[in-house]
Structures are given as C-alpha cells and as structure tokens.
Amino acid sequence: MRHLGTASVAAMRQYVRAATSAGIDAEALLGQTGLTSAILESDEGRISGEQLQTFIHLLSERSGNPILGLETGDFVQPGTYSVLGYITMSCATLAEAVARIGPFEKLVGDMGTTQVMGEGDQIRLVWQCAYTDSIVRPHLVDNVFASWIKYARWLADDPEASPAKVLLERPSPGPEYEKAYSDRWHCPIQFAAAENAVVLERSLLATSLRQPDPLLRKTLEAHAQNQLATLATDTALTTRVKHCIQQQLLHGITRQDMIADHLGMTSRTLQRKLSLEGVSYQELLDEVRQKMAEEYLTRSNLPIPEIALRLGFSETASFHRKFKSSAGVPPGEYRNEKKARNHPG
Template sequence: MAVIDLHQAAGDERSLSAAFVDSVLPDLLVHYGLERGTVLEQAGIDPAVFQDPGRLLPLLDVMRLFLVILDACGDPGLGFEVGRRVRPRSYQVLGYVILASRDLDEAIARLMRFEKLSGNLGRTERHDSDTEVRLEWHCPVEGEPARFVREAAITGWVTFMRPLMPADAAPLEVCFRHPAPPDAARYQAALGAPVRFAADFDGVRLAPELLAAPLRSADPGLGRMMEREARVLLADFDAHGNLVSRARAALYRRLSAGEPSIEGVAADLGLAPRTLQDRLRRQGQPYQEVLDGLRRSLADIYLRDPALSLTEIALLLGFSESSAFSRAFRRWRGTSPVAWRRRRSPT
C-alpha cells in the first residue's frame, strides 16, 4: 500500500461517482479472480454506498479500493483494465448526453461542459490546430498511483467512443506521460490505435476531419432532453459542490488539533452549523457519519504504517486518548485496532 499517497488524498475534495466504480468493478474482479466482499472489506468500503447511484466517493476511498486490488493482482495495467470496462451507464447522465450527440465534435463539447457530473476527478482541455485536435486530461493524483488513474480515464474515453464511431475511425494516437509497462502490446490491441508512452501529455490526438463523423447512437431529441437534465445537475453541483467531500477535507485539516466541532467545520465552509447539518442530511450523510467515515478510512491507512503507535494514530484522528480510538474502532470494524493491524501486516 502506498501510505503516503493515500495520506495526501485524504484532504482532497475530488471524488468519483459510485455508479462509475460499481459499473466496472464486477467484471474487473472476475478478471483478477477476486471476491467483491473481501476487496470492499479490505478497502474499508461500505457496500451500501453503491445503492445510491448519485453518491460520490471521495478520492481517498477510490484510491484505497483500487490499491487493494493492485496489491492483490500486481498488474501494472490495472488502470487500463478499469478503462476497458467503461460503459455508457458508467457515466450516467454524462454518458447518455454524449451517447445522443450528433457527432464527435458535439460529444467532446458536452464531455468538457458536463465533466464534473462523473465526479470532478480530473479536467479535460482541447487544443485545435490545422493537423490535429488534442484532448488533454489533467490528473489530480501525483506519484505512482497517477498512472492507474490516467490510464483508467483515457482508456475509458476510447472504449466508450470507439463503438459509436465509423468502423475505420480511430485516434491518431493515445498518449500517456508515464513509462511503458512490460506488456505494452495489449494497449494497442485493445484500443485499436497507436499508443505512445513517455509522451508530453495524457490524452488523445485526433484527426480534425474525424470531428464531423456522425455517431451511430445520435438522437437529437434524446440529446436535448439529456442536456437539459445535465444542465440542472451541473447547476446544483456548482451551487453546492460535493459538500460531503468538502466537509471531509475540512475535517481532515482539523483532526490533528483534536475533536473537530461542526461549528468549526461549518465556518471553514462558509456555512451556518445548522445549514451544514441539514445539507449533509439531505445528501444522506449526517455530520457524525462523515466524521466517522473519514476516521475509519484514515485508521486503515495509519494502521498499515508500523512506525505509528496506537497513541499517535489516536491523536492524528482527533481522539484525546488511545482508549477512545480503540472503542471507536471496535464499533466500526468489530475488532481491535491491534488485531486489525496484525491481520494486515506482512508475514
């Protein structure tokens, strides 16, 4: 487990939709011969989060889940395998508004406009010239896990769009900034386009004439309807943001100073305490649940670090003493932090 990278993700407000994760996870686990319940338990993910298709998973939880899978499979192409399993339903409204687009040009415009709806994880930029259209994806994750996030996003783009295009339509090149993996040949075979590693950007290069290619799934009526729905969802997202992730980030910044109060977190977010509590409840995650969820996630990370004592972990989580942490951990996991750490320590 890359403890330091996960630790940095704890205070990040970015997120990914639970619907995306749930759409790729079943086939991915079958591919690697893993059991869903075991993986979710090891990642500390409550299966109930997938019952709400509108739920957004904080970046910390997404990274923990896929790093658990990486620990089990050891496949450097994990992100690529995630992207290969993307389907229109993976992106929900964003996917269907793209699906109904007139042509690739309109699909790209809608992707960039409504990208936040898939979870506000990364950002796409478009650069046009006489010879090519370049779509660049800016990844928020640094360090070794970044390659998996980049490959999942960009492979997902190509996997999603290729069946909608004419049979002979393909990107000029699919580009990744990280070095090539040992089995790079599988990338080109699956994506049907040249793949360049150690490139100067993450994304795809397209021929300008490809933009006018009509999509096989084009449906102007459905497109207009889905775009109206996407505009409403985007306005709500811009007005309130992913409040749960913002609250988690504010809580993370306050944890090491002791038990974080809702008054302090609300002040950090520019809200009245009652307003914050009401909005979190409307999103299905009351304040205490958000705090417990963050502490639970961080506890799993800290317990993997043998350099941290239980007392140090308790203080990092905002508990006044290790006994309070132990009681809370038993409530979350049904076992003691010592036993949890022992089960997950390398033999």
C-alpha cells in the same frame, strides 16, 4: 491534506466489474476501502475520491497487473459516465460528444480535467489526472483513455475507429505489454511523454453517431446542469461548515449539533450532505484544527497546553499525537523549525 473531491458510484462499478472478472473478491476490497457493495445499487450515489483511489491501489496490488488500467477500460458502459454517458449517446456527431466532456465530466468525478486543443488537422484531448497516488495515476490515465476509445467506437458503430496517436506520461510497462496497447488502440503510443493526450484527426470528429436525439440531449443537459448545481452547493456547504468550526474553536468548542443548527438542519442531514461531497465532519474538524494549530505555533507564544485547550482537546497528549500525525513532527519541533526559518542565524 489535499481532498480528492468525489466520484460517482457509476465510475466505481467499472473497476468492480473488472475485479470480479479477474476472480478477485471485490467485496473484500470494498470493505478495505470503507465501503460495502450496497453503495453500488444507487445510480445517484457518490464516494470520496480517496475511497476510489484506495480501491484502485488495492486492486492493483491484488492483481499484480502492470496494465490494469488499460484492461479495466474493456468494462466501460454508457452508465460508467453517469448522465454524461447518456448525453453523448444522444449527440449527432463525435465532435458534439467530445464537446460535452469538459462541461460535464465533474459528474463522473473529480479524477481529472480535460482540455481540447487544436493542432491543424488534428486535435488533442489532454487529460490532467488529479489523483496523487503514484501507483494509481498511470492506471487511471490508461483507464480513462481506454474507456474513451472503446466507448467512442461504440457510439460511432465503428470498431476500427482509432486515434492518430496516444501520448502517455507513464513509462513503458515493458515490450511484452506494449502490444496490448497497440492491439486495442490501433495507433502509435508514445510512453514517457510530456503529457497525457489522445490525438484525433479532425475528419474523425465528423463521424455520425448511432442514436442522435437533439431533444433528449437538451433534456439530459438540463438535468446535468441541475446535478452540477447540487455539487456546487455541497462545496459551498463545506466552506460554511469549516468557517463555523473555526468560529467555535476560537471559544474552545467543537459541537457538530450546534453547527448543524446554525445551518438550519439536523446533524444527520449535515453528515449526509457532507458525505455526498466525499468528506465527513471529523475530517473538516481535523483540517481546521491543524491549520489553526500551525498558525498558533508560528504566530504566537502561547504554551502548547494552552493551544491544545483552545482547539478543544481534553488532553495535551492527544493534541501532540494528532498534530504529529498530520505534520510529521511534534508541535514543539514544528514551532522551533518555523522560528529558525524566520530568524536564521
């Protein structure tokens, strides 16, 4: 399973505000996502990418709004971008603010990555969405671009500042909805494009922003670097935990307390650190088990009950259910398919 990283609670708040404004019970949607409204109280909190993706999917279904992402952009605030929002507020020009997106956007979340590309008198901000849900992706791209444009206008204190054009991979939502894009963005919009990009005139980047403060910007950037280092450490922790799980499973053991002790922390501390990265011990255990199971089935002739025992399952039937849930087929069928591919004819 592909993990979607994490997202800041600040990013989630934008969607919660949009849901509440539309008369949708955001608390109920949070509950279906495995969250409570208490998570929204922490400025430093993070949720898993899967949770944010699920919330947006549920909100899309509940609203039935084909331009949900575009309209949620109306609820952007400086805090939506976590510390990145406050860094951009202290920049002197729009060019300075744009230059800060790439280095610090991970603090907002792992929803996607931005590339800045030059084209003569124009630049393209190309955004590559990391989320996999086909319903969520177009809404997320719409939200990112709508939020960028609205926030940039606020920073520049110019409600008429607009891109040269916007390119969207998504198909048109229909002629009756296309006007909502042009009304907000005041520029040509190309649907079914080869990439998701906002095209800007270079002259626009020279626009002065409303609250330049270079000393504050440097202070905020130092704070942001520390936060990035913390996220990087959490990623390293996940790798170490997975390695420990693998070593345990070689002996048929699955003990979270032993792994925590090996890493010099309590089980509670380990779980808290993992949750900051948007994963749980059980998810990592399932991931490592599945990978090892596939290796055993492909590269050994061990009986399936023996494989189940080695992977810490007390019953072979439990192993069958877990493996089929992840791979789509039972372990015996998986082994036979692999053998047929490796030895055709």
